Amino acid sequence: MSVTPQSLKTLSRAWEPMSYGFLDASAKREMRRKMIKAVAVPGCQMPYASREVPMARGWGTGGLQVSLTLIRPNMRIKVIDQGADDSVNAASIRHFLARVSGAPTTLDTLQADLIQSRHRIPEEKLNEDQILVLQVPNPEPLRPVQPNMSVARQMHADADYGRMWLQLYEQIVRSGRVMQGASYPSMVNGRHVMTPSPIPRWDVPKLNMAQHLTILSAGREKRIFAVPPYTRVEPLVFDDVPYKVEEHHDLTCSRSGAKGFFMNEIPQEDGSSAYELSDSGFGVKHIQQGIGDAVTLGKTWYENGEMVE
Structure with a gap:
């Protein structure tokens, strides 16, 4: 039986300036695997090989890699930076995502399929068909009490969070209240303590039993973790010192007249x-x-x- 000779050209794909969604297939494959693992073990940090993207480390590279992996041509994209759609960082990321995917963009939370955010969760509730991607500068909640990351990961494995409770207790003793503002440590699914990115305390309760999937990614630290839909997220509090959000209930927006929001x-x-x-x-x-x-x-x-x- 004769075998038709094949050239390298016939075996390879046509040259393209870049892969769809910028990241190559290998990078996306790894990101998908790590996201599935993160969803399977809520709140547990999964390491991944953070790729280079056309922006500086610390400016949302982790969230961008998740978005580039998940994005499809028919997905509507919304990007916010501390609540704002029109900041330089949000506008740049939104433009880049649209350019490399062909996906439409939106400023309306209700119309978005994929929302990438820095330090805020929208005020309008998200539904089961929406995905929230949070940028995380520092994914390790134990770092303030245990700077050795090898020891910190062993503490996560043992569910040893006594030092975190001690830190909160010391704040109450010294200041009369818990001073932790953004990145308030929270127990996920009764097992792993995570930092919910530098979102304000106002936003942390929004993650508890939420309908949407939340994926948190730190590109500089090469860690990804997730809060699946309908998962308990409970801020660390003492029984006699209840969790309090920022006191914005009496504030009124000078532009829109809305009241009772962050x-x-x-x-x-x-x-x-x-x-x-x-x-x-x-x-x-x-x-x-x-x-x-x-x-x-x-x-x-x-x-x-x-x-x-």
């Missing part, structure tokens, strides 16, 4: 302060509603500053 403080020339909704897309929808435009406001995690059960 606000940014804007110093004024006279020494006073004005407040604006941190979630800029949500604020724009309130403004549009105020001038009579037809917009849809989704259900929110908070009402009048109180978490909705």
